[in-house]
Amino acid sequence: MLLRAASLAKTYYKNKLAVPVLRGVDLDVDEGEFLSVIGASGSGKSTLLHLLGTLDKADSGTIHLDGRRIDNLPARDRDVLRNRTFGFIFQFYHLLPELTALENVLMPLMITYSTLGYWARRGALRKRAEAILDRVGLSHRLKHQPAELSGGEMQRAAIARALISQPRVLLADEPTGNLDTANGQQIMAVLRELNRNDGLTIVMVTHNLDLVHDTDRVVRIADGRIEPEAKIPAPTFDAVGAGK
Amino acid sequence: MYKALLCWRYLKTRYLAMACIISVMLGVATLIVVNSVMNGFSTKLREKLHTVLSDIVIESTGMEGFADPAGKMDMIRDDPFLGPKVAGMTASMEVFAILQFYYPSGDRATRPVRMIGIDEQTRGDIGGFKKHLILQKGKDTISFEPPPHVRDFFERQERQLIEKQARDALETADPNLPPPPAPPPSRVKVPCGAFVGNLIASYRMKRPTVGDDGKDYDEQYVLEQGHPIFLTTLSGGGDRMDPRNDRFIVVDFFKSEMSEYDSNYVYVPLSYLQKLRSMEDRVTSIQIKLHSYQDADVVAERLQRMFPGPLLRVSTWEQKQGPLLEAIKIEKGILNVLLFLIIAVAGFGILAIFSMIVTEKTRDIGILKALGAGNSGILKIFLGYGLSLGIVGAVFGTGLGITITVYLNEISDWLAARTGQKIFDPIVYYFDKIPTDLQPSMVALVNVGAVLIAVMFSVLPALRAARLHPVRALRYE
Numbered sequence: 001m002l003l004r005a006a007s008l009a010k011t012y013y014k015n016k017l018a019v020p021v022l023r024g025v026d027l028d029v030d031e032g033e034f035l036s037v038i039g040a041s042g043s044g045k046s047t048l049l050h051l052l053g054t055l056d057k058a059d060s061g062t063i064h065l066d067g068r069r070i071d072n073l074p075a076r077d078r079d080v081l082r083n084r085t086f087g088f089i090f091q092f093y094h095l096l097p098e099l100t101a102l103e104n105v106l107m108p109l110m111i112t113y114s115t116l117g118y119w120a121r122r123g124a125l126r127k128r129a130e131a132i133l134d135r136v137g138l139s140h141r142l143k144h145q146p147a148e149l150s151g152g153e154m155q156r157a158a159i160a161r162a163l164i165s166q167p168r169v170l171l172a173d174e175p176t177g178n179l180d181t182a183n184g185q186q187i188m189a190v191l192r193e194l195n196r197n198d199g200l201t202i203v204m205v206t207h208n209l210d211l212v213h214d215t216d217r218v219v220r221i222a223d224g225r226i227e228p229e230a231k232i233p234a235p236t237f238d239a240v241g242a243g244k
Numbered sequence: 245m246y247k248a249l250l251c252w253r254y255l256k257t258r259y260l261a262m263a264c265i266i267s268v269m270l271g272v273a274t275l276i277v278v279n280s281v282m283n284g285f286s287t288k289l290r291e292k293l294h295t296v297l298s299d300i301v302i303e304s305t306g307m308e309g310f311a312d313p314a315g316k317m318d319m320i321r322d323d324p325f326l327g328p329k330v331a332g333m334t335a336s337m338e339v340f341a342i343l344q345f346y347y348p349s350g351d352r353a354t355r356p357v358r359m360i361g362i363d364e365q366t367r368g369d370i371g372g373f374k375k376h377l378i379l380q381k382g383k384d385t386i387s388f389e390p391p392p393h394v395r396d397f398f399e400r401q402e403r404q405l406i407e408k409q410a411r412d413a414l415e416t417a418d419p420n421l422p423p424p425p426a427p428p429p430s431r432v433k434v435p436c437g438a439f440v441g442n443l444i445a446s447y448r449m450k451r452p453t454v455g456d457d458g459k460d461y462d463e464q465y466v467l468e469q470g471h472p473i474f475l476t477t478l479s480g481g482g483d484r485m486d487p488r489n490d491r492f493i494v495v496d497f498f499k500s501e502m503s504e505y506d507s508n509y510v511y512v513p514l515s516y517l518q519k520l521r522s523m524e525d526r527v528t529s530i531q532i533k534l535h536s537y538q539d540a541d542v543v544a545e546r547l548q549r550m551f552p553g554p555l556l557r558v559s560t561w562e563q564k565q566g567p568l569l570e571a572i573k574i575e576k577g578i579l580n581v582l583l584f585l586i587i588a589v590a591g592f593g594i595l596a597i598f599s600m601i602v603t604e605k606t607r608d609i610g611i612l613k614a615l616g617a618g619n620s621g622i623l624k625i626f627l628g629y630g631l632s633l634g635i636v637g638a639v640f641g642t643g644l645g646i647t648i649t650v651y652l653n654e655i656s657d658w659l660a661a662r663t664g665q666k667i668f669d670p671i672v673y674y675f676d677k678i679p680t681d682l683q684p685s686m687v688a689l690v691n692v693g694a695v696l697i698a699v700m701f702s703v704l705p706a707l708r709a710a711r712l713h714p715v716r717a718l719r720y721e
Contacts, residue, residue: 083616098253110246118245
């Protein structure tokens with residue numbers, strides 16, 4: 001068991017109006033698993049992902065990584081976890097607009113190392129970033145800024161950025177949500193390949209049922225709880241249409 | 245590493261940041277220019293005042309002065325404490341007088357002046373007196389001796405006068421009487437020389453436009469070397485004072501560029517003035533020059549103890565010009581406070597612009613936090629940003645300020661020529677150019693202050709950025 005969440009609860013407040021998002025979520029993620037979390041908009045999928053990745057704090061409940069509790073770690077340790085153990089990709093890519101694709105990919109490493117440490121290793125780190133960008137098919141776009149890249153290219157750069165620190169878990173929040181079908185499928189192919197060849201653990205959140213049939217396991221989140229082992233209907237043309 | 249990179253990129257890509265840089269730059273430049281000019285004024289003024297006044301003055305409170313100046317100077321020289329500190333001394337007599345002379349048109353001019361008898365042997369070295377004489381500038385000693393051609397002219401005139409008197413005497417003599425005894429051989433008397441304040445001897449004629457030399461006036465001399473002047477003053481001795489007058493020859497002009505002195509002072513030889521006022525061996529003041537001005541206060545105190553009583557007053561030149569110097573100091577202090585307020589205004593500009601940049605960069609901050617950047621890292625990005633804005637602004641501001649200061653007079657002339665509006669009127673001030681004094685310590689202080697203010701005002705937005713919740717920041721549209 002790589003990642004285990006137990007009775008996670010989270011309530012948001014909108015103008016003092018309590019909006020419970022998660023009401024006791026239990027979730028286990030195995031090492032090397034490609035897990036999909038599906039659910040309607042606002043069902044709390046993204047919140048769950050943020051909690052797993054220590055970007056946000058749960059009101060109650062626990063999260064364990066390798067049997068070690070991580071949700072109550074001091075901020076500094078959680079920063080390190082996000083930097084090295086978790087990789088994030090988002091629906092809107094979230095690249096830094098002032099930096100080139102290569103610099104964006106190098107950003108987690110720049111955060112990892114001190115200025116001197118980074119400077120001493122810069123050649124090797126740069127090679128690593130170039131290799132990863134090559135792997136996601138962006139070797140021709142190293143010096144381009146996000147504004148000069150297409151949506152698919154931006155998402156591939158974001159994947160490269162998430163992979164640069166060799167994380168143990170990739171947390172993907174609607175990774176194809178902003179892409180057309182062809183580009184979405186390419187991104188999915190990249191993720192699947194990473195999961196199969198490198199044994200990368202992936203937790204993907206989506207509302208697009210079309211994407212999930214190829215993942216190892218699917219759970220559905222509804223009313224703030226996980227429904228055990230959601231049965232996903234085989235993809236139909238309707239489902240593909242509904243996804244778009 | 246990422247902090248420096250992002251700082252640099254934000255600096256390069258945010259045009260809004262230019263506004264911050266410009267506001268810091270203008271503030272720094274203004275402070276440097278104004279301080280340089282204020283320092284220039286005060287330094288130059290002090291210099292001028294000091295060259296006209298000596299380090300320490302012992303003066304009598306009354307017009308009748310005091311006796312035996314040589315004995316007093318010996319006393320000072322022989323004092324074991326004062327002796328080694330004193331570099332030079334001279335006695336002088338100051339009295340008001342009425343000056344009369346004729347304009348070239350023949351009209352008579354009469355005006356009040358201060359007539360000062362000085363010892364030409366010793367006065368030249370006290371203060372910068374020598375430097376202020378227009379015609380004798382650069383000479384080792386000062387002299388009231390008229391130049392030979394002037395002397396010759398007056399001698400001839402006198403001789404003709406004497407001969408004419410003799411002739412008249414002969415013609416009007418009664419032939420029936422025995423001829424009068426031959427008059428004693430008259431000594432030909434040439435009037436004594438005098439140094440006249442430059443603004444007494446000349447006036448400024450306005451030119452219609454500013455000339456090539458940057459001046460918009462010509463100096464027109466109404467008194468020239470060799471012209472006679474008449475001075476009337478009072479006798480000094482006795483209970484009843486009576487007017488004493490004599491004729492003098494203008495031999496030189498005194499130009500300290502301090503209008504107060506240049507338009508009031510007429511210098512004559514001390515011994516001659518003493519004789520004229522029947523005040524032999526009396527003077528009104530002793531000027532003392534010290535080896536080091538730092539001793540001035542202790543020396544003055546000691547002298548006051550040496551010459552107690554109401555008759556004599558000892559003061560350093562700074563004490564004599566105290567109110568003026570103090571006024572300049574106060575003015576400078578107030579100006580600096582006001583100008584730092586201007587930089588503070590720039591600081592609030594930085595605060596506003598920074599807050600906008602933080603808002604604009606909210607999503608980036610969320611991304612960085614998702615990638616593992618800590619609060620302190622985010623804080624440092626924006627503090628570093630403020631610091632670099634401050635430094636860049638300060639560097640450009642220093643460059644601009646120094647350039648303006650160095651070319652201030654050219655700029656002022658150019659502006660005057662363009663607008664026809666005079667910026668610096670030398671007639672109003674003591675100087676014919678805007679004096680500037682660029683002090684490295686002042687420039688450094690202004691820079692440090694500006695950078696500090698820039699950083700201080702970026703603390704608040706930077707803290708806000710650091711405290712942003714990553715999820716909320718990521719969702720920020």
